[in-house]
Amino acid sequence: MRQSIRQYLAGAVAAAAVTSAGPVHAAEPIKVGVLHSLSGTMAISESTLKDTMLMLIEQQNAEGGVLGRELEPVVVDPASDWPLFAEKARELITQEEVDVIFGSWTSVSRKSVLPVVEELEVPLFYPVQYEGEESSKYVFYTGAAPNQQAIPAVDYLRNMLGIERFVLEGTDYVYPRTTNKILERYLMDRGVAEEDILVNYTPFGFSDWQSEVARIKEFGSQGKPTAVVSTINGDANVPFYKELANQGVSAADIPVIAFSVGEQELSGIDTAPLVGHMSAWNYFQSVETPENEAFIEAWHEYIGDESRVTNDPMEAHYIGFNMWVQAVEKAGTPDPEAVVDAMIGVTAPNLTGGVSAMMPNHHISKPVLIGEVQDDGQFAVVWETPGMVPGDAWSDFLPDSAEIIADWREPLACGNYNVASGECSGQDY
Known part of the structure; x- marks a missing residue:
């Protein structure tokens, strides 16, 4: 070098x-x-x-x-x-x-x-x-x-809460789109019907949530337990949660599990109507x-x-x-x-x-925790992995990446190595 x-x-x-x-x-x-x-x-x-x-x-x-x-x-x-x-x-x-x-x-x-x-x-x-x-x-x-947050989160919704319909609600950029692509494939591979998955994206800073929350309510009124998996980022979260409260969407009706809402984001919201909604992280202040x-x-x-x-x-x-x-x-x-x-x-x-x-x-390597919103703006941990989960750079649930690994040690020194072809198709320095 x-x-x-x-x-x-x-x-x-x-x-x-x-x-x-x-x-x-x-x-x-x-x-x-x-x-x-x-x-x-x-x-x-x-x-x-x-x-x-x-x-x-x-x-x-x-x-x-x-x-x-x-x-x-x-x-x-x-x-x-x-x-x-x-x-x-x-x-x-x-x-x-x-x-x-x-x-x-x-x-x-x-x-x-x-x-x-x-x-x-x-x-x-x-x-x-x-x-x-x-x-x-x-x-x-x-x-x-994703294997340290998104996958454990939907497993929790399915296995612990019995959720059968999923709203994948995200901000319109690469993280939500790729994460939801992984989640769609993961859910359908486990028997969730395509019509039981609703995907929507809104711009950064989006504030007019009335119509979208109404659509979420309608999707959740079809007789199957429904949850929102949220990859909404930034200050758009504040009006999103306020509109949920305005329209009477509680965690008992349609729980939300978020990947980008932590204690900092909740500090600007009246959390009393949001008690029971969740976030999946690797740390909470309440630990x-x-x-x-x-x-x-x-x-x-x-x-x-x-x-x-x-x-x-x-x-x-x-x-x-x-x-x-x-x-x-x-x-x-x-x-x-x-x-x-x-x-x-x-x-x-x-x-x-x-x-x-x-x-x-x-x-x-990190633990994975699911926390429920409390009325003081903190999270009560309701579930966690028994130990550390190693981060997976390439998803096992997408066909194009299931055979790809990353290993920056010599002699491989590659971030995009295909174990089937034996080729490094990314930068290998």
Whole structure:
């Protein structure tokens, strides 16, 4: 791999910092890029992740930084503008000279950034659930793959609640469309009739939910237990849930299970009419573990507001950041290429009491939890997997990807390897 002069110098400075007896933070700081929307439709979700990263960096600096070097956050605002994510990522790498980027929320923003980090060879840590069907050498997916969220969620609806009809309601972009493609195939393969699956998409920031909620009510009035599987993203969730309440749709009638609604999104809603609706995540604030208690306490102290909630993507950044720190220490340098090579096999505690591991496909192992909305805006966990679930980059339930695996270890070093043909059809670096 080519190594830039900047990367070479960064490695030399890190080595000097480790071997010298100089004071902590004597060397140049290690720059950490933070790429989250602070304005626009996704700010409701992403601004908290910016604050999370700043807290984690401050904590690490208080412990002496990494390799005796201070971490310096570099924050940019891509403003919920998907092409701007690519521009800001390039700015972070080429102008600000960051060694790593933590950021993006939507899959369309991640896919905008993907060619930039692959070209410039700087890792991106992506903290949000996504649709799978991807594995990049320069992306570490710390959010849930479909087998760590969507599949367990519909299994819960079918097996525990007896649901027979499904409304797949999503925002119109790649994550909901690909996730619902997987879910449609999965449900029909298990005997759900095509006419018992209703699929609909609305734009980002959609607010006029009256007609769509009426259609959901009509679909659910056909004599079969019905549920909504929601991949609605961003601030469109607020009017969606309000309209459900306006039209008297309760969890007892047509429960909603959401993949993008956590504590942060509920903080802007009167949750009393939504009690019993659900979300599927890998973390909830209400989980009672010493690790989570310490994280919540630190968050409230940092943000100065005990009413500020925590959520799943915050935990994903917590895990990813700690994994990155360990990989830098393992490599002995923040050089991006060296850190990428050191990441596989790194482990870090999660906040639910277990330990997550970075796997060869650049996804992590995580538990899966189903939580019901409570009237205080928190979730009560009603179901969880007995242990860690490894993230699957390529779905077993789509014919085109069922025979594809990702493994970034040598000699395979491929994110799109077809086990039947023995060929790597994606980038293999």
